[in-house]
Amino acid sequence: MPGDGLTSPYNAPGSNTSSRDEMKRKLIAVNFEDIVGSDSQKQEGRSNKRTKLHIEIPAPKADPNCCTGNHDEDSETFSSLSPDSLFDEALAFPNLTTTQSPPVLLQPNEEAQAALTAPPIPGLFFDPSLKLPEDLAKKLAGYCMSTYFDGDEGKRKVNQVMLFERAPVDDEDSASGSDTSSDRPSTGRSTSTGIPPQLLALLDKLSVLLRPPVLPLEIYQLLFPSSVSHPAMPRTVPSNSSSTLTTAEKHPKPAKQARQAILNLYTPGEGISPHVDLLRRYGDGIIGVSLCGGCVMRFERVRDEEFQDLSQRSHSSLTSIESMLISGSDFHELYLPPNSVIVLSGDARYKWTHGIERRIGDWVLQNSDEDSEDILKGDGNKEVQAEWIRRETRLSITFRWLLPGADVVGGDEL
Numbered sequence: 001m002p003g004d005g006l007t008s009p010y011n012a013p014g015s016n017t018s019s020r021d022e023m024k025r026k027l028i029a030v031n032f033e034d035i036v037g038s039d040s041q042k043q044e045g046r047s048n049k050r051t052k053l054h055i056e057i058p059a060p061k062a063d064p065n066c067c068t069g070n071h072d073e074d075s076e077t078f079s080s081l082s083p084d085s086l087f088d089e090a091l092a093f094p095n096l097t098t099t100q101s102p103p104v105l106l107q108p109n110e111e112a113q114a115a116l117t118a119p120p121i122p123g124l125f126f127d128p129s130l131k132l133p134e135d136l137a138k139k140l141a142g143y144c145m146s147t148y149f150d151g152d153e154g155k156r157k158v159n160q161v162m163l164f165e166r167a168p169v170d171d172e173d174s175a176s177g178s179d180t181s182s183d184r185p186s187t188g189r190s191t192s193t194g195i196p197p198q199l200l201a202l203l204d205k206l207s208v209l210l211r212p213p214v215l216p217l218e219i220y221q222l223l224f225p226s227s228v229s230h231p232a233m234p235r236t237v238p239s240n241s242s243s244t245l246t247t248a249e250k251h252p253k254p255a256k257q258a259r260q261a262i263l264n265l266y267t268p269g270e271g272i273s274p275h276v277d278l279l280r281r282y283g284d285g286i287i288g289v290s291l292c293g294g295c296v297m298r299f300e301r302v303r304d305e306e307f308q309d310l311s312q313r314s315h316s317s318l319t320s321i322e323s324m325l326i327s328g329s330d331f332h333e334l335y336l337p338p339n340s341v342i343v344l345s346g347d348a349r350y351k352w353t354h355g356i357e358r359r360i361g362d363w364v365l366q367n368s369d370e371d372s373e374d375i376l377k378g379d380g381n382k383e384v385q386a387e388w389i390r391r392e393t394r395l396s397i398t399f400r401w402l403l404p405g406a407d408v409v410g411g412d413e414l
Ligand SMILES: O=C(O)CCC(=O)C(=O)O
Pocket: 262, 264, 272, 277, 288, 354, 396, 398, 414
């Protein structure tokens, strides 16, 4: 069963215990000057029932360049949980000592719907062969872990971090002002940013990895509007015929949107309830990167336009019936391996929820697309091969656009 989505998106999907329902992800937001605590809830007319709760996660071990610091001896992961960890339940699961068990045969429709390739959801881009280079991924994970997730006394204080960029001021806007900012080059990127160079470099790398024809041009432009002049971008006119370029093409206008980067750290057993990222806060075009560990992401079609509004409400304020109304029976599960990249746009961003079930591992189909299709269609006679992939600590980095005005309010909502 999918997560119930009754509470915070970070609650334990599928769990019915009230203590799980009360679990919240502890969050910090960076660039505090831009954040005005509860304004977002006031503006959006809903109360914030979220309570912040400390989730203590074991400190990483030796290797600072990975999330657990303990990828070789995975059996340690659970036994290192403190006795009062909120996730002690994980100890009740079989103590698997390898990350991947040999493939086993399952009957179709057992919990094994996760595919390795992109489901047919318009606007969802995912190519399992497209991955960040291993060394970059390791460095990035190491940087994020040591910068944001290592708490005092070896305890992590948070498992979610939001970094906000300020919307860029372009030359036109600043010309009417009295300061000297009009001297600033029009880079399309804010000079005041809570997003560190390491993550900006990741964005640059993604802008190269995803360039058309990997992504359709419209989606690419949505994600990287100021990369039009990037040397790697295909041009409709030859680059040597600069005289034929319009002024706009020679000097592309910077995007006036600001980006938000959200970092989520999941230990095995943690997940995120099905949700649609806030419609009033974030624009179209979301990029997600998985580091360290992989996981299955589940997509459920938002049942009806009339329930769109519900899907935007704080999950903790939804009744169980409201929550059921949000998601229909139409769903897909997709395995996101370490270092992979996913893009949500259009329908995938607005008409489908995404979430991660709270599990310590995932059954992932190893079959061809054709077989997977049969399974999804419920062809009960097929035997399918699936592999149990045990979760490791996963760090995700998600880039989203803040809608105009949304960069001056904040909060801990998704
Ligand atoms: O961890 C992920 O990949 C998903 C995160 C997410 O959906 C969110 O923060 O809104």
